[in-house]
Amino acid sequence: MYIKSISLSNFKKFDKLSVAFPSDITVVKGPNEQGKSSLLAALLAGLFYDPKKSNQQISSLKSWQSDKLYELVTGIEHNGEDIVLSKNFETKELLLENKTTGKKLNTFAAIGDELYTIGALRSLALFENTACVRHDALAQMTEGKKEISQALQALMTASGENVSSEKILKKLGDGIASLQRGTKQQAKTPGLLKQLDADLAVLAGKKTAIASALADLAAKSAHAGELAALERISKREYDAKESQYQKNIAYFKTMQELEKLHAQADKANADYNALMDIENKKGYLSVQQEKMKTLKAIDWEKLYAQREALSVKKEKQKNILEEAERLAKEKKKTKIHVKISHVAVSALLAALGFLGFVRVELFAAWVLSAVAFAYSFVFRRGIVVHTGVQLGAESESLAHEIAVLEKQHTSIMDENGVSSIEELVQKVKRYNEFGVEREKLESKEEGILRGGRRDNFKKERTELLKRIAIEEAKISDEEKASPPSPSAQRLLEVDRERHKQELDKLDKEIAHVNAILHSQYSREDLAKTEEEMEYKQAQKVNAERKLETLQVLADALAEAQIRTIAQSRSVIEQYMRRYLPAITDGRYTNVKIKDDLSFEVWSDEKKGMIVPEENLSKGTIDQFYLVARFAVLALLNKGVKSPVLLDDPFSAFDASRREKAREMLQDLSGAFQIILFTHSSDYDGWGTVVQL
Structure with a gap:
């Protein structure tokens, strides 16, 4: 089959686009960002995506201008038949219609099987790792080795269906597991054989029990009375030990609770005493601060200004008096001063x-x-003239001002109980220290109260004392006189456990005897159990035969799988030896495929097989994997023509390598439809050009 055309709506950057393709080579050309990658994504979605699903991969392809999902219509031709595959991802509808025969398919699974039949298209993962080469990724084929290996193994089936030997082996393995699960190791859900063994063991136990019960029925009747009397005595002894044991446990719990309550009470008392101490200290500090409250009214700026003014005036008065004294001594009336x-x-x-x-x-x-x-x-x-009269008047004026200032200063000192400014400063310092100390006490008080009230501590102390009294009342006078010790409790526990084991043993024996005495078993029950055992044994024999058959089939299929993979590698090697010399100018002719689908080639220079990735240039490695991809596709397709999508994979090739690639693709265009996406005009002569 080959893709004739594709029409798309609301797909990425395209509102509408229709492109036709020939059956051989198509070169889809256009500058970057013109939609080549979008067209390639549309081809993949048209062939492999399920429109009934909703996922990020599907929603990421919707139109940039619309919130609606897209519709893809892919035209296909197969052996002259005209086929149309329609997928509407908005309405979640899909239909494959053969216009020539009238055949219609509308389920994803049925359409997938039809595409496999006419075009060897298996899955998107396999297609992307073989027939779809992304930009500069020719050599990344080994990343899809799992999908390729599964497809090669599917060649083991002779039918035309897309059946994997892995699925067959899995079914065989599931069948074997369902039979033998739990026979070799513990299993949550046992298999048939394990279940049959368990059923047979139950039936064998039942048969033994019935036979033993029938034999012991008479002997056990007399023994039942003796066991009952012995059980009553043992029960009284055990009850006494258990009662004392529980009393001791209650005592130890009470003592633990009392210890905890006393600790809480001690803490509550300590907190309460601390609060009372804080309250007393705060009261003392409040009294002291109240005594010093006049300090708060002092205007320190004014006080220091008055003190400075007093000092200046005294100095000025001193100078005036000294000058007056000099005038008197010199017997002068005036004295001139230059400014x-x-x-x-x-x-x-x-x-x-x-x-x-x-x-x-x-x-x-x-x-x-x-x-x-x-x-x-x-x-x-510019001069000042002083007389004795003037100096006397100025001195008297200053003396008055000094007296007023000293009176104000003395008044402030007297109000605060100090005799000097230094004492006043020290008193203010003490006042501030009282304030700091009060803040510390209040902070400590808040830490103790934790947002509560002092009354709550009283209530808590009272409540603790009540609880202590209640717990102390639980202790009996006997326990107060002789308190149980932990060592005595351990001895009592051992003795109690021994009595319990003896009592349990008696109870089991009594139950066994009563079961025998009240048994409804008969000879018919024994015969019926033996018949059930024979039936289960026959089932086990059949299951063992089935297990043996499934194991033989699984081993044979696994061996055939190994042979198929080996044969597949041989076919791929032969195919590569056909094209490898031509595309590498005869430098490399011999190739060997490894299990992981990587390969080694013969190097004349190194006289041995080499790994291309470790020894050759990227261009040569890409040439090898180009041939390898078509070799794998030729083997998987089994003669069916299928599309190959190449997204500019030869950008690293020089002109010579591109020419060799072109010759190879021309030769393969009869077996494959090749669609090459590129931005370069170097490929215009390779096939039909579609310009985007």
């Missing part, structure tokens, strides 16, 4: 006068400044 600003101006004028000898402009400025400075002295703008 410091005028001294500074004089120094600046002297400097300008010196520079004036260098530059005329500066000399003129100096003259003007000197005139202004002289004017200020003439009119006493």
Whole structure:
């Protein structure tokens, strides 16, 4: 068969597209991003995808402009018959219709079988690893060795159906397992043979029990009374031991609970005492801080400003008094003082006068400044005149201001109970330390309370004391006088267990005797059991014969599978030896296929077989696997023509290698339909060109 055409709707970048293909070689050409890969994906989906399924692989191919899934119509020709394969992935409908014969198929399985019959198309996985070569991936055929091996093994079946020997072997293995499961090792679900053995063992036990019961019926009647009396005595002894044992367990549990409750009570008491201690300390700190509350009203900025002003005024008063004293000693009425600003101006004028000898402009400025400075002295703008009367008045004014400031300062000291600013600072420091200490106590208190209240601790202590009293009431006076010890409890446990074992043994013996005494067994029951055993034994013999037959068949099929794979490798080697010399210019002629479908070739240079991947260039390796792919396809197809999709696999070939590949494909185009996807014009002469 070959693909005549494909029409697609809502597929990736294409809203609509129809492409026709000849039966030999088609070159689908177009620049990158023009839809070559989309067309290849459409061909694969049209042949192998099931529209009734929903998966990421299917949904990823929908149109970029629509949320609806796509529809694919593939035209096929086989031996002159016109066939149309339609798949609507939106409505999940599919139909294969032979327009020539009128045959119609509408199930995925039936369509798959038909495509296998007319085109040797088995599965998408096998097709992608043999007949569909992605870009620059000729040598990746070994990645699909599992699918290829299974397809080669299917050649063992003589029918035209797509049947795998692996499936046959699996069915045989399942049949063998269902018979012998559990005979060699433990199994959750035993096989038939194991089940029959189990049934026979049960029946044998039943037969023995019936025979023994019939024989012992009379002898056991007298023994039953003795056993019952002995069982009553043993039961009383065991009950006494069990009662004491349980009492001791209750005692130990009570003591453990009391120990836990006492620990909780101790903790509750410690927490309560800690809270009371914290409360007392907080009370002390509150009292101390209350005594110092006037410190909070101090304006420290104002206080320091007053202190600084007092110091300045005292210094000024001192200077005035000293000056008045000097006037009195010198017997002068006045004293003239030059202002410091005028001294500074004089120094600046002297400097300008010196520079004036260098530059005329500066000399003129100096003259003007000197005139202004002289004017200020003439009119006493730059001097201060002090008299004894003035100094006395200023001293009295300062003395008054100093007295006011000292009174304010003394008032603040008195209010806070200190005599100096240093003592006041120390008192403030203590006040702040009290605040820090109070915060620490409150934090510790919060940690103890954990969001609760102090009253809760009282309630908890009371509740613990009640529970302790309840638990202590559970202890008897005898236990208080002589408390059970762990060592005595262990001895009691051993003694109790011994009595229990003796009692269990008696109970079993009594049950056995009662079963015999109340047995309804008869000679007919014994005969019926023997008949059931004979029937089961016959079933086991038949199952063993069936197992032997299945094992022989499985061994024969496995051996045939091995021979088929070996024969397949031989056929592939012969096919490759036919084309390999031509495509490699005679450099390589001998090839050997390995089990994993990789191969070795003879190297004249190294005088031995070599692995291409380890010794040859990528271009040569791709040549080998190109031949290998067609060799595998020729063997699998058994003379049926089928499509081969090549997605620009020769991009790494030079001109010479491409020419050899073209000659080979031309020779194979009668047995295969070849569709080559490329962006290059180097392949225009290879076949019919379809431009995208």
